[in-house]
Amino acid sequence: DVKVTQSSRYLVKRTGEKVFLECVQDMDHENMFWYRQDPGLGLRLIYFSYDVKMKEKGDIPEGYSVSREKKERFSLILESASTNQTSMYLCASSPLRGIGEKLFFGSGTQLSVL
Amino acid sequence: GENVEQHPSTLSVQEGDSAVIKCTYSDSASNYFPWYKQELGKRPQLIIDIRSNVGEKKDQRIAVTLNKTAKHFSLHITETQPEDSAVYFCAASTGTNAGKSTFGDGTTLTVKP
Numbered sequence: 309d310v311k312v313t314q315s316s317r318y319l320v321k322r323t324g325e326k327v328f329l330e331c332v333q334d335m336d337h338e339n340m341f342w343y344r345q346d347p348g349l350g351l352r353l354i355y356f357s358y359d360v361k362m363k364e365k366g367d368i369p370e371g372y373s374v375s376r377e378k379k380e381r382f383s384l385i386l387e388s389a390s391t392n393q394t395s396m397y398l399c400a401s402s403p404l405r406g407i408g409e410k411l412f413f414g415s416g417t418q419l420s421v422l
Numbered sequence: 423g424e425n426v427e428q429h430p431s432t433l434s435v436q437e438g439d440s441a442v443i444k445c446t447y448s449d450s451a452s453n454y455f456p457w458y459k460q461e462l463g464k465r466p467q468l469i470i471d472i473r474s475n476v477g478e479k480k481d482q483r484i485a486v487t488l489n490k491t492a493k494h495f496s497l498h499i500t501e502t503q504p505e506d507s508a509v510y511f512c513a514a515s516t517g518t519n520a521g522k523s524t525f526g527d528g529t530t531l532t533v534k535p
Contacts, residue, residue: 404521
């Protein structure tokens with residue numbers, strides 16, 4: 309079974325702090341994604357990556373950056389956390405096939421910014 | 423970019439009844455349409471998907487239909503059970519941009535015993 313592991317289940321940070329959310333997958337997937345989940349708003353794509361050191365903006369990249377130094381690891385960075393970034397963050401991965409493939413999700417990180 | 427609308431936002435049915443969730447998409451290039459189920463406190467997991475070269479797909483009590491002309495697709499759950507209670511998300515994606523998926527806002531399904 310594919311395993312997508314997010315380093316923290318719950319995280320509490322203060323406004324202005326730099327926050328790192330880590331995600332590791334063990335199935336050699338090329339594609340990795342960071343989504344944000346808010347009630348009534350579904351899953352919104354923040355950033356994605358299709359290869360090491362490659363990154364692309366999603367639909368809501370403002371206030372976030374990412375890093376992919378190794379194929380299995382995709383990090384989401386909040387440069388200066390703000391209260392409106394309080395949310396559930398979901399990492400996902402999928403293999404590269406040329407057509408759509410299902411996403412394998414991590415368990416999520418519930419981030420609270422105070 | 424792609425826009426996916428999902429209805430209804432909440433759905434309550436009696437155990438044994440059928441449930442239908444509908445989604446529309448905007449990008450005619452979308453060719454892959456997955457459905458994810460997220461139980462309370464858990465990660466979303468794929469329950470069924472359909473590609474644009476197929477009009478209908480069935481897996482036991484769940485089925486998905488796709489109308490490419492109208493750009494809508496639907497999830498059908500028959501003989502609902504309490505364990506079907508969850509949030510269901512539809513999504514649409516193309517083969518480009520790492521196959522990134524655009525999600526609907528989700529439907530909270532409650533099955534009353």
